[in-house]
Amino acid sequence: MQRALSTRARASVLSSAATKYRAGSLSQQVRFAHKELKFGVEGRAALLAGVDTLAKAVATTLGPKGRNVLIESSFGSPKITKDGVTVARAVSLKDKFENLGAKLLQDVASKTNEVAGDGTTTATVLARAIFSETVKNVAAGCNPMDLRRGIQAAVEAVVEFLQKNKRDITTSAEIAQVATISANGDVHIGQMIANAMEKVGKEGVITCKEGKTVTDELEVTEGMRFDRGFVSPYFITDTKSQKVEFENPLILLSEKKISAVQDIIPALEVSTQQRRPLVIIAEDIEGEALAVCILNKLRGQLQVAAVKAPGFGDNRKSILGDLAILTDGTVFTDELDIKLDKATPDMLGSTGSITITKEDTIVLNGSGSKDAIAQRCEQIRGVIADPTTSEYEKEKLQERLAKLSGGVAVIKVGGSSEVEVGEKKDRFVDALNATRAAVEEGILPGGGTALIKASAHALNEVPTANFDQQLGVSIVKNAITRPARTIIENAGLESSVVVGKLTDEHAGDFNKGFDSSKGEYVDMINAGILDPFKVVRTGLIDASGVASLLGTTEVAIVDAPEEKGAGGPPMGGMGGMGGMGGMGGNVLLTYTLVQSREAILTGNPHQEKGTQERGDSTQRYNPLTLTPVSIDFVLLLRFALHRETVDFLSYTSIHSLTQSSPPARPPLILNIPSPDVDRNHVSIWDCITAFNDLKLNKKYKYIVYKLSDDYKEIVVEHASDNSDWEDFREKLVNATSKSRTGAVGKGPRYAVYDFEYSLASGDGIRNKITFIAWSPDDAGIQPKMIYASSKEALKRSLTGIATELQANDTDDIEYDSILKTVSKGLAG
Template identity: 30%
Template sequence: MKPTQKQYIIPSEHVQSYVEDGIKKLGVMIEETYGPSGKNILLDSKKANNPDILKSGSKIIRNLRTANPAQNLILLMLEDSFQKINSTSGDGTKTFFLITSYLILNGFKYILQNSHALETKIGITKTINYALAILQDKSIPITTKEFWNKVIERYIPNDDNLQFIFKEAFEKIGKSGDLKIKTETGKNSDLIIERGMQVNRGFFSPYFITDVEKMVVNFENPYILITSQKITIEDGVLLNLLEPIIYEKRPLLIISPEIEEQALSSLILNKVNGILDVAYIKVPQVFNADKTIFEDLALYTNAKLINSFRDWKAIQRSDLGQAEKVLLTKTKSIFWSKFTNQEKAIQKKCQELKQQILISDSDYENEKRENRRKNLSGATAIINIGGVTDLETYERRSRAELGLIGAKACLYEGVLPGGGFSFVHLSEEVENWSRSNFYGDALTGSNLVIKSLIKPIQVLLTQEVDRSTIIPKYLTSIDEIKKIKDIYTSYNIKDHKIVSILDSGILDSFKSIRLGLQTSVSLTYSILSIASMII
């Protein structure tokens, strides 16, 4: 029998001190690095020869571990929760840590030591929901190119001209176009635009290859047959279709869910003997998403989709689609459209998909629709991020990818004034509402939320010490902010000036705020529910 490692139980009366100590230690570092005046953390990662310099909240939380295993368990809970915020909205880890830490540290007093803790939790939950409803109403949609460029400047690092490259990319593919980021050490960052519709299926047989060195099928100006029927030669339809195409000496690409062995052999013989440049792509119709590939390809290439045996029997050369160019590899195929008059029909279909996304509650289906829409638009921007060393290139790419997530989060749910400005106005409005709707312990819970929302801007303002006045600067600044009513304004912490969010770029996505507040409440309840710990 293998010996088991000993574990220790930390009883409930000691849990609070471990949680508080861990959160306070992390809180000191978060506050030191927070905002435009924040400093960096020097980390000995133990995994590399060179130390790391950190300012990102998610990286600090991920790397911080103490000598106390009980505190490390709490830090792991924080890391998991805030990593999800970072990966889905690309922003706000530090801000929502400050809110969460305030709720947790004060929650020990008002929730754990209160016999009416349920009422306090109800006050917290309802207040957060009300706050989010207000913020959603105030969120500003991105409707102009200038506004979108300001968002890019807010989120994308300006190293190696990246802001200009990202602006150019979205100019060519649209705000919601398909954009991929790659790395290329030793070179400057650049942009490549690939146009064409892509299918994640390649040539069915290597006998169809036209370029043996590159192992690809490359067709110029081919005809394209798209059918949901099984390809067969017994009825003579395929042979009758091939004859005039052979004389025209144009390539033919056939796409279907299934092909008869005799028909496949016939196509291969024509190709090998140099009679006809032909290729076959098999797209099994297992899922609904597979069926839409035929519809989208038919639309993109101006082909008639042959869906029935009756259509198959009546097929003519005019029913075939066409493309300027087609490139097939073993695993994927790319089509470049030939018809400019198809653009209106494609745009109409993309708009239909966009409307379906807006009214659907299914994340899975919406993801499929969004991929279809991007694929039909037929353009992909590839940004190669460069750098002198691998370390510089990786670090630059990491910041650009995170920034891209943050920028796209602004597209989906709009933006709000940044720098804690929205929370200041929100706290005043929520406070008036809570006094009218709560009393007792529920009001206590609501007040916890209101005070936690002010915490981030208090930290920012206390970093700017004004020794010429006895009154703390953050108190006078908060009073000034509360007087502003224009939703397009924010507050510049460094200069203590009211500025336009369009000119300054001081803004946050509503999505990051929504996810952050929801995560803060959930995490608070989870940590405060801990009775004992086993380490």
């Protein structure tokens, strides 16, 4: 087989293949991995195995004598927790069919946590009990749909029974009791939650954060909460709690939509210069502006988040004005002719901290003066008192006044170690959520007592259409005793005896239950062992819904594992994206030269404008060049762009496995996002050649790469065989780039350095080629963004890099510290 095809022949192969695939739908055009299926009993048994594994891990945490779970962390110390949803999210099973069951149970825990804020362990235990019994009955010949209907009827009856027997929470002592139970019996946490609610009211804002001392602290501070969350989940800084949390951020307030990246560059520059996070609050943020924020957040270049402004119309303007007063900032508005691209540092607001979830935002300790805030509140009160103000306007004004003047209670969780603080904070959050649920919908006797009494009284006369539906009711009747049984068993006691006594001897007393911490039968309400009705209700509904649905599953489908060494499909051995294996699988297919997204979508790789002479042939080129590439990749690319799942694509050359050297030089072009130009292009062929001279020929000790002044090429700025580290370091420290205004300042660079060191053990000498991304903190924001965007394209092209380092300060490029990192401390 020829090692390479002529340019024209290769283009012909691609064009005909693309035309062939273009005739079908997108699902037909892109070849996906084959699937594995399990049917009937076998499929449900696999799902049940996964459900059992996850539920067993979660159930160990339930009750006052539940155990802790130790979870490995990708970074830092392991995590110790008794939080059910945290344990559930940490579980991932090797068997894909079992993992399907586990993932669905994770959804139960997550949904319950999202709605009620607590009760995830109870929901998990209930789901396992319902599903396991459903599987047994379906295997015995019952109709799964009738079982599901019976389960749903039973759950409705239980919820109605609990609704009639719940009671409202009335005292601070009851609030403390609910919080204590949810915090696994920690009286201190319960009392602290009660104190916080007493200070800001039951409807007030209470938040938990990690403190800096060994003790827990409660403080009430000025702040504001509004019902808008982050624009994109890519801004999240805490993946466990799904929140954005910033300390001392800058606040950009805009009345209009922001789409052009030029509008936010001044604010981003201020954020970078002051080394502070930036939060953008605007009517909306979209297009280039949003893409640049997300990209640089993901690359670690900026701490930034975007939030839609609350309210609508004139009310939105007023709330933005309130935020400006609170943060001592300026609202950018067309009416006052204040333009975003003219932003200066004094126009940005500031606040002590900000917490953003997908639903709301809490601003704490704004920099606005107390006098200005008080004056704003008086202004709002004056409008409320005006007899011409409508009732609707008064309602909105009251809401604004409450948000601006109400204050926020902040619980600072202390501890002697990061692990201790994290575990305690989980319990504070659970306790706070449970308390809010109790205040909202009332309380029930805790410890699983309410569900045991419902099992004894609520399900005796549920109307059913047939025997299978009656079996569904029986499944729920038995399942709802499982939370209490698990609590008792975790305390080391025999659950059958205790539950039997509660359903017989104490069946008539709704509040009579079993205190597992003391081993006594008590009045649970008087003993302060309480469960929020909302938590129990939500957990039962979520668990029964997913578990009964699982019971109706007849087929389970997963992606089949790839066989090692297996070849790809036919078509000349063009395997998966970049793999190109199979049937010898090592054919260099083509240079694909396309001009635009439209050219890709139409399947015509020669729908371009512009040409480039190369040798004896004329090749057309455009902003996206793939060199070389398999048919699979072209189709996958077309599929991705058709669905608009990507805005740009950076892709480097994929060489045939049989090639010992790169093909003839193509016009390799990669897209990078640019604030000022619609399409910029970066040529990196010379960069690869220089790198190969360093790696293979040892011609150089280091190479420094830069972007050209017009940001259209990556070029070799310095390539030297000088082994003096200070000479290399000086090249980075003195590097410059042009800003968006043309001013010259400190500039980013890419570099590779061939480290050679002796092992301290005396076992010889090692070489490690290290990629260094130099991005000084005082560089301009535009160069930093573009360098960050094109880094991956260059790095992927340089095959043989052992280590990557990010350096933002001169201290980051000291030889001894870098060598320690590169050698992992093994250098002598």
